[in-house]
Each structure stands twice: as structure tokens, then as C-alpha cells.
Amino acid sequence: MNRDTFSKLVMARQDVENVEMIEIASPEEVMENEDNLPSDLALLSLRNTVLFPGIVIPVTVTRQKFIKMVKKAYRTDRTVGVVAQVRHTPNEPTPEDLFKVGTIAHILKMIVLPDGNVTVIIQGRRRFEVLEYTQTDPHLMANVKYIPESFPNVRKKETKALLQSLKEAAYKILNLNPDIPRDAQMAISNIDSPSFLTHFLSSNLNIEISEKQLLLETFDGGEQAHKLLEHMMKEIQVLEIKRDIQSKASIDIDQQQKEYYLRQQIKVLQEELGMESPDQEVEKLRAKGSKKKWTKEANDHFNKELNKILRMNSMSPEYGVSLNYAETMVDLPWNEYTKDNFDLKRAKKILDADHSGLEKVKERIIEYLAVLKLRNDMKAPILCLYGPPGVGKTSLGKSIAKALGRNYVRMALGGLHDEAEIRGHRKTYIGAMPGKLIVNLQKAKSSNPVFVLDEIDKVNRDQRGDPSSALLEVLDPEQNNAFKDNYLEVDYDLSKVLFIATANSLDTVQGPLRDRMEIIEISGYTVEEKIEIARKHLVPKQLEQHGIKAKDLKIDDKAIQKVIEGYTRESGVRRLEQQIGSLIRKIAKSVAMNEEYPKTVKPEHVEKMLGGVIFDRDLYEGNDVPGVVTGLAWTSVGGDILFIESSLSRGKGQITLSGQLGDVMKESAITALSYLKSHADSIGIDYRIFQNYDLHVHVPQGAVPKDGPSAGITMLTSMASMFTQRKIKPNTAMTGEITLRGKVLPVGGIKEKILAAKRAGIKDIIMCYKNRKDVEEVGEAYTIGLTFHYVDYVEEVLEIALLNEKVNNPLHFILPEEKKETPVTPLDVVVV
Ligand SMILES: Nc1ncnc2c1ncn2[C@@H]1O[C@H](COP(=O)(O)OP(=O)(O)OP(=O)(O)O)[C@@H](O)[C@H]1O
Numbered sequence: 055m056n057r058d059t060f061s062k063l064v065m066a067r068q069d070v071e072n073v074e075m076i077e078i079a080s081p082e083e084v085m086e087n088e089d090n091l092p093s094d095l096a097l098l099s100l101r102n103t104v105l106f107p108g109i110v111i112p113v114t115v116t117r118q119k120f121i122k123m124v125k126k127a128y129r130t131d132r133t134v135g136v137v138a139q140v141r142h143t144p145n146e147p148t149p150e151d152l153f154k155v156g157t158i159a160h161i162l163k164m165i166v167l168p169d170g171n172v173t174v175i176i177q178g179r180r181r182f183e184v185l186e187y188t189q190t191d192p193h194l195m196a197n198v199k200y201i202p203e204s205f206p207n208v209r210k211k212e213t214k215a216l217l218q219s220l221k222e223a224a225y226k227i228l229n230l231n232p233d234i235p236r237d238a239q240m241a242i243s244n245i246d247s248p249s250f251l252t253h254f255l256s257s258n259l260n261i262e263i264s265e266k267q268l269l270l271e272t273f274d275g276g277e278q279a280h281k282l283l284e285h286m287m288k289e290i291q292v293l294e295i296k297r298d299i300q301s302k303a304s305i306d307i308d309q310q311q312k313e314y315y316l317r318q319q320i321k322v323l324q325e326e327l328g329m330e331s332p333d334q335e336v337e338k339l340r341a342k343g344s345k346k347k348w349t350k351e352a353n354d355h356f357n358k359e360l361n362k363i364l365r366m367n368s369m370s371p372e373y374g375v376s377l378n379y380a381e382t383m384v385d386l387p388w389n390e391y392t393k394d395n396f397d398l399k400r401a402k403k404i405l406d407a408d409h410s411g412l413e414k415v416k417e418r419i420i421e422y423l424a425v426l427k428l429r430n431d432m433k434a435p436i437l438c439l440y441g442p443p444g445v446g447k448t449s450l451g452k453s454i455a456k457a458l459g460r461n462y463v464r465m466a467l468g469g470l471h472d473e474a475e476i477r478g479h480r481k482t483y484i485g486a487m488p489g490k491l492i493v494n495l496q497k498a499k500s501s502n503p504v505f506v507l508d509e510i511d512k513v514n515r516d517q518r519g520d521p522s523s524a525l526l527e528v529l530d531p532e533q534n535n536a537f538k539d540n541y542l543e544v545d546y547d548l549s550k551v552l553f554i555a556t557a558n559s560l561d562t563v564q565g566p567l568r569d570r571m572e573i574i575e576i577s578g579y580t581v582e583e584k585i586e587i588a589r590k591h592l593v594p595k596q597l598e599q600h601g602i603k604a605k606d607l608k609i610d611d612k613a614i615q616k617v618i619e620g621y622t623r624e625s626g627v628r629r630l631e632q633q634i635g636s637l638i639r640k641i642a643k644s645v646a647m648n649e650e651y652p653k654t655v656k657p658e659h660v661e662k663m664l665g666g667v668i669f670d671r672d673l674y675e676g677n678d679v680p681g682v683v684t685g686l687a688w689t690s691v692g693g694d695i696l697f698i699e700s701s702l703s704r705g706k707g708q709i710t711l712s713g714q715l716g717d718v719m720k721e722s723a724i725t726a727l728s729y730l731k732s733h734a735d736s737i738g739i740d741y742r743i744f745q746n747y748d749l750h751v752h753v754p755q756g757a758v759p760k761d762g763p764s765a766g767i768t769m770l771t772s773m774a775s776m777f778t779q780r781k782i783k784p785n786t787a788m789t790g791e792i793t794l795r796g797k798v799l800p801v802g803g804i805k806e807k808i809l810a811a812k813r814a815g816i817k818d819i820i821m822c823y824k825n826r827k828d829v830e831e832v833g834e835a836y837t838i839g840l841t842f843h844y845v846d847y848v849e850e851v852l853e854i855a856l857l858n859e860k861v862n863n864p865l866h867f868i869l870p871e872e873k874k875e876t877p878v879t880p881l882d883v884v885v886v
Pocket residue numbers: 408409410411412441442443444445446447448449450508556557558587591592626627628631
């Protein structure tokens with residue numbers, strides 16, 4: 055049976071307000087659930103009611119002891135045993151005053167009344183028999199045995215007939231009883247569970263408490279149903295006699311009047327429940343709809359739905375579905391636009407005020423706005439801001455909205471893997487909703503907002519469909535004027551929405567999606583830039599959030615620098631913002647407690663407030679050990695340095711690679727080794743080492759998967775240093791791909807890598823000649839203090855990186871006598 059219909063019906067009958075606030079489980083669920091059935095139960099005795107499994111009733115508790123007990127139960131497991139009283143007692147009922155069979159109940163809601171009494175709404179779960187009373191004071195507790203539901207096989211003819219008879223008897227009683235809402239009939243017809251049907255009717259029967267208790271104590275479902283049917287037949291007889299007497303005595307109410315009377319009853323009920331009548335609701339919606347600037351298709355569809363609602367029963371589940379749909383339609387903005395402000399100077403000012411640095415990015419954005427202004431049809435490509443976390447991609451989106459004077463919405467795509475999340479479910483599904491896109495447009499309240507699609511690179515594809523294909527449609531200016539949401543059923547025009555996507559990495563964005571977007575790269579910040587961002591934006595923002603006036607607290611630049619270097623390691627400023635937040639929180643606490651606090655936070659205060667430094671600035675580890683070389687890596691969270699270590703042990707020329715290296719990286723290692731073998735003589739490696747020693751190459755932080763070709767020259771240098779036992783030039787890092795012939799190729803992510811190198815205290819960087827233009831593009835501010843060595847061949851790398859000096863305590867190779875006749879075999883490669 056439908057949960058809503060059930061709860062509304064039960065609550066309407068019981069006169070309880072705020073039905074929506076209560077989560078009622080379906081009776082079948084409650085009766086079958088075996089969890090949390092305690093063997094010892096606190097007992098609540100009811101004076102005039104017998105609680106049956108599955109049934110929801112409100113109970114008002116007035117005795118202090120019971121109020122305490124109920125409150126405690128509500129706080130803990132929300133469970134209480136309910137038993138009916140055999141007789142009324144002026145005092146506390148003793149075990150003798152209670153029936154031995156009761157029902158364990160789940161407390162759905164507790165309402166404390168103004169007079170201190172408490173009303174609880176409880177739902178019966180399962181019957182029990184009291185085995186013994188384990189406590190009498192302050193309230194009764196009993197050790198109980200639960201009685202499972204048992205009902206004869208419903209496929210049996212007799213059982214079917216019995217259930218049918220029960221339902222028919224119930225309809226008859228309803229027809230004879232004009233006070234009961236008409237919908238009760240439908241509710242009963244919807245009950246499928248025979249046990250619940252029996253309990254529901256038993257509970258509602260107009261009989262003495264003792265008789266009801268007898269029904270409760272009849273554990274065999276079939277027998278209970280038989281007894282129940284007898285009672286119902288008797289009641290029908292009584293009601294029929296009553297009706298005959300009344301019809302003789304009073305004027306005959308004709309059918310129409312009866313209908314009218316019932317309708318009034320329902321209205322009263324609905325008013326009591328705070329519900330509007332269907333007519334009122336539909337009229338309101340129709341009025342709202344008439345103001346909408348939607349398409350004819352949408353208008354027709356909407357009105358058709360309203361007409362359907364009018365023909366529906368207001369207690370049916372379909373009614374709720376249709377009403378929701380109509381409300382969604384009118385809540386959506388249809389061709390409602392905010393006016394664009396294309397004053398580009400003003401736009402520039404806003405972007406500058408919200409973000410420090412990022413000059414190139416802001417310039418690109420202004421250019422983009424200029425194009426929009428000229429074309430005025432929004433068919434410009436979709437922007438994709440791409441870069442490591444915390445560099446301001448999302449907040450730039452917000453600024454663009456502000457500059458244009460448009461509304462702003464943001465939709466997180468991270469972890470999305472179901473197409474329906476974008477396109478919605480057909481409204482025939484239970485609990486159907488429009489897709490996130492439409493939901494967000496509802497929030498945006500205009501049809502042309504700036505719509506940020508956050509983390510478009512985190513969209514996953516799985517068996518539930520590929521959200522990227524829906525996104526493709528959304529982002530295609532040729533198609534998106536007729537976007538199809540499954541729930542909405544009518545086309546929606548997205549063509550005026552300004553979509554801005556953000557991504558940490560472009561590798562995982564599908565090709566067609568990437569082609570549709572204009573990529574603007576935002577890379578990380580230098581320490582100096584971070585200090586400025588913190589001073590101008592992050593500190594004032596955090597001060598405001600913590601309710602401290604800017605004049606009451608300053609944070610010294612040096613202190614900010616200490617936070618950056620000692621407590622964060624990132625390209626963006628997200629963690630920095632958090633750390634500044636914790637600093638200010640500490641001070642806010644001192645202010646609130648009237649404690650002393652520094653008016654200007656200085657570096658020496660930082661450690662006291664944030665604890666010992668987490669990161670050491672100088673990550674570079676020195677060059678005393680052979681075979682350890684610093685490489686520069688790029689990941690989706692920014693640049694980083696990595697160490698490549700090689701070691702040799704006596705063996706037969708095997709190579710082992712470890713540190714979760716991807717295939718490309720493994721191939722780089724094999725290529726490097728092959729190169730060294732074939733050029734052993736010119737590099738000065740005794741070829742016998744290859745045959746008599748095993749090589750192990752490891753990249754630490756073993757748990758982090760690594761891949762890509764850019765560690766090629768680093769691997770090669772590491773191996774060469776190991777084989778020759780020569781020292782590496784101190785404070786040197788490198789990045790570059792290698793070919794088997796020893797050429798060095800250019801690689802990407804140069805700016806991020808430079809930032810990472812600076813953070814780690816590197817002074818010299820070796821890379822391919824072709825990367826020179828990237829370094830120049832990065833600008834001097836980022837490269838101060840660094841020396842770049844551009845190379846074309848690996849020999850040049852080794853020349854720069856390997857010092858002529860041997861490492862401390864070099865390895866003494868133990869090698870077999872050289873056989874004169876053995877030619878050097880540079881092709882003797884061992885592959886693992
Ligand atoms: N250049 C900047 N000037 C001022 N504030 C900035 C700048 N860059 C970032 N911020 C601030 O840093 C915080 C983090 O930025 P934001 O959330 O926009 O990062 P994001 O790049 O979108 O990160 P993610 O990829 O994790 O979503 C925000 O409070 C933002 O205002």
C-alpha cells in the first residue's frame with residue numbers, strides 16, 4: 055500500500071497535524087523487520103486503545119513517570135511496548151491491570167504540549183507476549199516473546215475469498231458511514247498484505263476494547279480474519295438498521311447532496327491538514343502559468359496536466375506527481391532574461407577587484423566578453439577554465455556573472471555517472487525529478503544565467519549511461535535551444551545560458567567535449583603572488599566571516615609567507631585560505647574570551663597558533679648518494695618534484711621498476727637503460743656491470759601512481775650516476791622525454807613545474823631546447839633565481855648533471871676478468 059495514502063488516511067482519521075513531518079514506513083516493512091527487537095521492553099499502558107502491528111496512532115501521555123520513559127525512549131532506540139489496560143485504575147496500573155499481549159511500537163514523532171504533557175505518534179510493529187515482569191518501578195518493564203505474523207497461503211481459494219469478503223464488508227461499512235472520507239475505500243483496496251488488512255480493519259472496528267484485544271491475541275492470521283469478519287457483519291447489520299430508521303425519520307438526502315456533503319468533509323479535513331483543495335491549487339497554478347512566456351508546446355502540455363489534476367482524486371499518488379510537475383513547470387524561468395551589462399571597462403574592474411594577478415586570464419575573459427557583445431547571440435564557444443585546485447576557477451565564474459549582471463549558478467559534476475542526473479527521469483518513475491540542469495535553472499531564476507559546470511573532468515561513464523553525451527548536447531550551440539529533459543517532456547531553450555566549465559586536468563575530458571570548449575589555462579601562483587592574494591582577498595574575507603574588524607587585526611606579510619611555506623604545499627590558495635581561517639578562528643576565540651591577542655600576527659605567532667610546521671621548504675635532498683636525481687612532474691593538482699632512485703646489486707642484469715609506475719614511465723626506463731648500454735663506452739660505464747649486476751629503479755611515494763614520458767632524462771641520469779658512481783650537480787632538477795637515439799623531447803606543464811622547483815629550492819633546471827619558449831612565456835617573475843639549461847641530446851644532460859667527482863663511499867664493483875675476445879654487445883638488452 056502506498057505510504058503517503060496510508061499516512062494521510064491514518065492521520066486524517068486521527069486528527070493529527072503536520073503529517074508531512076513524519077516519516078512513516080510502509081506497514082509491511084515495519085511488520086517484517088526483525089531488527090532491533092529488544093527482549094526487555096519498557097511498557098506503556100493504553101486506556102482505550104489496542105495497538106495493532108503496522109498501525110499508526112497518536113498517544114498523549116500525562117503521567118510524569120511515563121513522560122520520562124517516553125522521552126528517554128525517543129532519545130535512544132525509539133522503541134516502547136504498548137499494552138491495553140484490562141480495567142481503569144485511579145492509580146498506577148499494576149501487572150494485573152494489564153493484558154498479557156501487546157505490540158512493540160516505534161516512536162515516529164514526539165510533540166511536547168504546552169501543558170508539559172507529551173503526544174507521541176507511534177507505529178505498531180509486532181505483537182508480543184509478556185513472559186515475566188522484570189521491573190515495576192518507576193515503570194513496568196517486561197521480558198517478552200515476539201509473535202511472528204502468520205497468515206494462510208493467500209493463493210488458496212478460501213483465503214482469497216476470506217480477504218475479498220473482508221474488503222467488501224469494509225466497503226459496505228464505509229458506504230453506510232458518511233462520516234468516513236470517501237478515499238478510505240481506495241486506501242483499503244490498495245492494501246495487499248493480508249496481515250496488515252486484518253490489523254487495519256481490526257484496529258478501526260467499532261467494538262469494545264476487550265473484543266479488540268481478543269483479536270490481537272488471535273495469533274493465527276486466518277482465525278483473526280474470520281473473527282473480524284463476524285464482527286464486521288454484525289456492524290453492517292447495526293448500521294443498516296440505523297440507516298433505515300434515519301431515512302424514515304429524516305428527509306432523504308439525494309445522491310448529489312451526499313456528494314456535496316462528502317466533499318465538504320474532505321475540504322474540512324484538508325484545511326485541518328493545511329492542504330489546499332485541488333480546485334484552489336489548480337487555479338493558482340493556472341494563473342501563474344498564464345504569465346509565463348513559454349512556448350505553445352509548453353503551454354499546452356501544462357494546461358493538459360492541470361486538467362488531468364482536476365479529474366484526479368486528491369489522495370492518489372498520481373495527484374502528487376502531477377502537481378509536482380505543474381509546480382516545476384511554473385517555477386522554471388521560461389524566456390525570462392536579465393539584461394546584460396556589456397560595459398567592458400566595468401567588467402575589467404570587477405574582475406580586478408575580485409582576483410589578484412591572473413592578468414592573461416582576465417584579458418582572455420574580457421576578449422571573450424567583447425566577442426559576445428559584438429555577436430550578441432551567445433553562440434560563442436563555451437569557456438573552460440583549466441588548472442590545479444584552488445586557483446580561482448570557480449570564483450572567476452562568479453565574477454564573470456557579476457560583471458555581466460547575470461545570475462549565477464554552479465553545478466558540481468564531480469562523480470556524476472548517471473545520464474539521468476543531467477537529463478532527469480521520466481515522470482512515471484517513482485520519485486522522479488527533473489535533471490540537475492533544470493533544477494539549477496530553477497534556482498537561477500532566469501533563462502540566461504552564468505552556469506558553472508564544475509569539474510567537468512570528473513564525469514564518469516558506467517553502465518548507467520554516459521553523462522558526457524548529455525553534456526555534449528547541452529554545450530552544443532546548434533542543439534541546445536531544444537534541450538530535452540525526460541521529466542519536463544517539453545523542449546527547453548538553453549542557448550542563452552553562458553556555460554563555463556572548470557577542470558583540473560584535460561586528459562579525462564572526452565575529445566568531442568574538449569573540442570567544443572575554449573580552454574583557458576590558469577596555473578598556480580608564486581609565493582609572492584600568494585602573499586598578495588592573501589593580503590588583498592583571503593584575509594579580509596576570513597576576517598569578515600569571523601566577525602573581526604580589519605582595523606583590529608593585521609597579519610604581517612612575513613607571517614603569511616610562513617603559513618605558505620610551512621603549512622601548505624599547493625599550486626592554488628585553497629589550503630592557504632583554510633590555514634588563514636584557522637589562524638583567525640584562534641584569535642576570534644581569544645577576542646570572545648577577553649584574552650590577550652597579538653594585534654599584528656607575526657611569524658613567531660604562527661607556530662603557536664597552527665602548531666609545528668608541516669612542510670619543510672627545502673625538499674631537495676642533496677647529492678651525496680649516487681643514483682638519486684630530482685625530476686619535475688606535473689599532476690592534476692599542480693607541479694611537484696619527484697626523486698628517482700637507482701640501485702645496483704649483484705645479479706644477472708635484471709631490471710626491476712617500482713613505485714606504481716605507469717606503462718609509459720616503465721617504457722622510459724627501459725629506453726634509458728638501452729641507451730646507456732649502447733653508449734656505455736662513451737659515457738664511461740664498464741659494460742660488465744650490465745651483465746653482473748641487477749638494476750632497481752624506484753620512484754618514492756610508492757602509493758601514488760605516476761606516469762608520463764617526462765621523467766625520461768631523469769631516469770637516464772639516475773642510472774648513469776649509479777653506473778658511473780658520479781655525483782649529481784647539486785640543486786638540479788630536470789624534465790624531458792628521451793628517444794632511443796638519445797634525443798631529448800619537450801614536455802608540458804612547464805609553469806607548474808617551475809613553481810614546484812622554486813618551492814623545493816631548486817636552482818638549475820635542465821630541459822629540452824624546444825621548451826625555451828614556454829619558459830619565456832611564463833615570465834621573469836616566476837623564473838628569478840633559476841638557471842635553465844636547454845639541451846637537445848642526452849649527452850648534454852649528462853654533461854651538465856654529472857659532476858666529475860665520485861660520490862662519497864662509491865660502490866666497488868666486483869666484475870669477472872675481461873675476456874679480450876668478447877666484443878662489446880650494445881644490443882644485449884634485458885627486458886623485464
Ligand atoms: N587570484 C585570486 N585572487 C583572489 N582570490 C583568489 C584567487 N585565486 C583563488 N582565490 C580564492 O581562493 C579560493 C579557492 O578558489 P576556487 O574555489 O575558485 O578554486 P578552483 O580553482 O575553482 O578550485 P577547484 O578546482 O578545486 O574547484 C576562493 O576563495 C577564491 O576566491
